[in-house]
Amino acid sequence: MTDLTSLFSPKSVAIVGASKSPGKIGNVIVKNMISCGYKGKVFPINPKEPEIEGLSCYPSVDKTPEPAEMAVLAVPAARSLEIAEMCGKSGVKHLVAITAGFKETGKEGLELERKLLDTCRNFKMRLLGPNCVGLMDTHTPINASFAAGYPLEGEIAFISQSGAMVLSILDWSFRAGLGFSKFVSLGNKADLTEAHFIEDAAEDPNTKVILCYIEDVEDGSHFLEVARRAVKKKPIIILKSGISQAGAQAASSHTGALAGSDLAYETAFRQCGIIRAREMSELFDLAVAFAKQPVPRSNRVAVVTNSGGPGIIATDSIEQKNLAMARFTKETIDALRERLPAEANIYNPVDVLGDAKADRFRFSLEKVLADPGVDSAVVLVCPTAVTEPRETARAMLDMRRTYPDKPVFAAFMGGEKLAEGIETLAQAQIPCFTFPEPAITSISGMANYGRIRDMPEEQEQLSFPDLDLKTVKATLFDIKRDNRLVLLGSEAAEIVSAYGIPAVPTFLANSPEEAAEFAEQAGFPVVLKIASPQIMHKTDVGGVKIGLSSRDEVSKGFIEIMDNVHRYLPRVVLYGVEVQKMMPKGVELIIGVTRDVQFGPLIAFGLGGIYVNLLKDVAFRLANGLVTKEIEKMISETRAYTLLRGYRGEKPSDINAVVDTIGRVAKLVTDFPEITEMDINPAFAYSQGISALDVKITIS
Incomplete structure (x- = not known):
């Protein structure tokens, strides 16, 4: 595991390119480090200034009173190499390169980025960026970024490939009242990637849920290895952009044609247990749910509503999201029947009717949460003349305290009339939505994560004792020597057979007589197929004969196939005709x-x-x-x-x-x-x- 302790909690930070001019990045970073309450030492680096923002300024990194553990670069890209080397010689452990002008600018920038990475590696110095906003940790605290503002303290780690996304989400979070443990802007990911920060956040006691916005994954194998371990400790929710690329890749096989550009990410996330968000609102709905609610034991949901229509909508959504409508015990049903009006629905969804006040919501919610067949609950409130939004919200708070292991969500389906209730829930950090579907989506994500987290790991990887690697190596060597990329059917059958995959024996014949001999060896009836790596659809050019039951039929079939293909494709190289036993249908x-x-x-x-x-x-x-x-x-x-x-x-x-x-x-x-x-x-x-x-x- 990569140790990022001195990145998020360094004893001292040098800010290279610090500035006295308000509005300049180098000035913003110094101010951010001071205002966040950072307890370590801050060394502004600028040879032209004696002091910046009340701090003594130093001409270079190697002139600070003590070596800085971390350095933040806010200088032109052209100066990055000399400064990185000086940082390495001075004992800096982590470099945060705010500086832009690297691979995002083209070929020359890419070469410069490679040299920067090489310099960092020479000194065993880890690099965040370049071309990033920086990082923040509210529990250290540290704000080594040029963001406007500092996040509220919380338990959500947000890792983003987009710097603009970091700045936007931070600004939005103040109005939403949402707190974070960490903010990380990945930038170009020359060294440290999303996998390193997921791994760190999974071990961070101040982080409860890990959010990522990514456009690609830098190292697929490392990502998979880290994610499989991390999801057993913390939920990982990823919004992956770029899903609308030009569809399926150009491919010669059926499988390649079916595999679209986004499919590998979808498959990787599902196999690792990562929750994939489809839009920004879903990403943060899930974040709030995981940060503020317990993970449900299973997928059985109860709905309490004062209106039948929203109850039906919620029921439909529960089924669509692979959740289950909870089935109540007889005791729960009898209790609801005794206290609710005769017109109320006492089965799930529980309809307490439009004239319900807070006491009726409280009673019904308490009974369904007490039911052992209920894992989570959703309360739907529509604004009627007698609705008591604040009191209903308070009843939900009381029930959450009484049943702390069962998540409770709300959909207050209105505006001004329900505002007091919505505000009460927000202050108590109970997820509240305008409509039922986002609440159900959040429960679905949580229930799915609970299933993945609690699933026992199958440690044993695929292992087969009878594999013949030598035959595969020899066959592939011959094909490469022949300057071919596509194997003949007989060669492919030989390779899979070497790995214990039952393949129908396939013989390559170069004459009608040879084809007849092979057919007798295989046993009639047989199939004949043209052998050419350039022909993918053999039937279209008359290159296949099936059900041949004698030597004479095989000889004639060989000649007909060769004639057909020469007529349709006169310039294609032919290797002969493959003879294969005709297998019974399966x-x-x-x-x-x-x-x-x-x-x-x-x-x-x-x-x-x-x-x-x-x-x-x-x-x-x-x-x-x-x-x-x-x-x-x-x-x-x-x-x-x-x-x-x-x-x-x-x-x-x-x-x-x-x-x-x-x-x-x-x-x-x-x-x-x-x-x-x-x-x-x-x-x-x-x-x-x-x-x-x-x-x-x-x-x-």
Whole structure:
């Protein structure tokens, strides 16, 4: 773990580029360090000034009375290298480079940033930025930034790739009354990334929930490793922008075509247990919920409302968000029946009617929270002539104290008439919304996190004792020597077979006679396919013959395939014709791989054959850290799972064999990173075993 103690809590800070001129960044940073109440020593660095803001000023970092633990750079980018080197020689442990003018400006800036990073690494000095706003910690306290203002003390860590987002959220938080433990502006992420700060916040006793705004992930493997550990300690909520890039990547495989630009992030977040927010409001709704409410034990929600319509809306939202409407015990129902009006609904949602005052809300909420089948509650209040908003809010506060392990949310569906109640809840830090849906979304995020946090970890990674790495290495070596990127079917079958994946034996024939010999070896009936890495859709050019049952049919089929392809594609290089035993029909599946830039191999599973592009019934997982339980869950998310279990009297398929095959594919593409794309389509699943019929592999 990277130790960031002297970054957030340094004993001394040098501000290089400190200025006496109000409004200049170097002046704002000095003022911020003084006004936040920082208890360490601040050394303004400016050779032209004797003092700045009442502090003694020094001509350079190496002239301070004692070495600074941290230095903040607010100087032109051109001077950054000499100053970084001086900081390193002076014993500075952390460099916060506010300075812009690096890789965000182009090629020359990128080269300058690389040199800055090299300098920092030479002196074992960690770098935040460059091109960042800086950082704040309200518990140290420290404000090494040029932000206007200083956050309220709280338990939310906010890590942002966008400096403007830091400044905007900070300004908004004052009106919202929201407190933070840390603010971190990542800037260009030349050295320290979101993963380092997530790791630090997970260990920080003053942080309860971790928020991130990111545009990309710098080091996918490190991010995954850190996030998997961190979510067991703190909820991580991420807003990832840039989801509307130009759709799916250009790819030669079905899997590559199905994997859109944002899919790897979605998959990575889900596998790690990260909660993904879709918009800014959701990000901070969840932050407030986690910071101020207990995590529910499960997903059973009770609704108390004084209006039927909002109750129905809440019920719909609960089902859509994969939550469950709580079912009350007989004792709860009897108690509600005894005290509520005859017209009231005593089942969930509990409708206390429009004439309900605070006492009726209090009674109903107390009864449902006392029910063992309720994990959380939402109170919906509409403004009627007799509504008592402040008293109803106070009743909610009392119930939260009485049942501290059950989160309570509110939707006060109105404006001026309900303002007193809304203000009361805000002061008590009970999440209150204008409509039910955001409250339900927050509960859903919390319930999902509780499930992930409490889930026992499967420590054992995928391991197979019977892998033949030598055969794979030799086959790939021959293909590279042939200057090819796409494997022939026979080569692909050999590679997957070497990893214990049951593939139909495939023979490469160069003459009609050779094809007939191979057909007899395989056993009739057989399938013939043209062998050429340049032809992806063989059927379209007459390059496939199926159900051939004799030597004569195979010989004729060979000749017809070669003639067809020469006629359609006269310039394409042909390697011969592949001969393959024709297998009995099974459940058609696809098991595929595409390689993501950040996170590595992405495994796909779903219905194969003609259904792939028609139904797009595919679930994805990262090969990184994939375990058996996650493969089983992946399979269960698809329609293929219904067929595998046995549909309309059909025998169940061998799901264990499917799980094993996916695991072996994940191991293959992890062991051999040069495999960039792979499709087994179709693979036939049988009541016993599985068979890979058509295997396509592309290498880099």
